[in-house]
Amino acid sequence: MSDKFVISISRQYGCGGRELAGILAEKLGVKLYDRQIVHIAAAKLGINDLSEEELLEMENRVQPLSMHFMPFHSFGTHMGDSSSGMFLSESAAIKKLVADGSCVILGRCADYVLRDNPDHFAIFACADDDFREQRGKTAYEGKSLKELDAEDKKRARYYNYYTGRNWGEGQNYDLVVNTSKKPLGQIADGIIAYIKAIKKA
Template identity: 90%
Template sequence: MSDNFVISISRQYGCGGRELAGLLADKLGVKLYDRQIVHIAAAKLGINDLSEEELLEMEKEVKPLSMQFIAFHSFGTHMGESSRGMFMSESAAIKKLVADGPCVILGRCADYVLRNEPNHFAIFACADDDFREQRGKTVYEGKSLKELDAEDKKRARYYNYYTGRNWGEGQNYDLVVNTGKQPLDKIADSIIAYIKTLKG
């Protein structure tokens, strides 16, 4: 693969996407970025007195009555609004991290932010309800399928609002994987082999 590749991973809550991202980063010997991006973005905005939970909640502040799409280039005129400012700052942080070297980025609308990068490979990880429900019980501290789906609705609303695209729609990604079909380690190996055939 190219020396400056980047893999972005979007995922359904409870499908094991975070673990998959970690496996890919380990196997490729590159850094994995996720919530660090939130902190970098917050620092750029001069926010230093909020907890991680408060930062994550702030970035998801999308009002239900403001669902219309706002063109990406116009966000700069609305930096006074916390969630829009956070999105723009996160986008800048993602582009800076990618410029610094190959990496795996989990979530943060990175598939959209990096859509024009030539060595970017976008993945969406999903799984059927039974698989996610079982992981909710065993991995996610007993969360129900209803709770997992509620988190996905938040992600989808945030993503759809800022990108104008539908979260999880196959045409937005280079590859969609069902993590319930094979062990995550095997899926990671298959993804790497597939990317190599496309990127060289």
């Protein structure tokens, strides 16, 4: 595929979204970014004494929403906790990486960060519960569907807090794909065909 593009992949835990992102990047011959963004952001903040797991866990420190909730984006940059600092630094890292060329970005609220980028295509990957439950057993260290759903609640809370939008809501994405319907390679081909058709229009 010619011309510049960036694909962001958001996904339900256990649907194979990480694998799908990797297949897309390989088919398109571009880089895949995910946890590299976390490390770039941490370096910008001068955080060098935390493990990767500890850095990722920072995203789970967002408290559950309350009746008096006001989303982070309403405050601008005036919230000083470590989690908000990481979000802002990750956002800056994403924009810098995208400026360097076409790529696939997994997670990191990239669909929101790049919402005004005309070369950006936001994809949300989901799957049926039976499919996710089976993958939980085989590909996610024996995690139950309940455990997968708990991880999704953390993702949704983080995303909603920093973006003011609802995680997984179709209107926030260019395309929603169900990974339990076809092999991931075929789904990747479908996504590429969709993007090519849109770029030609």
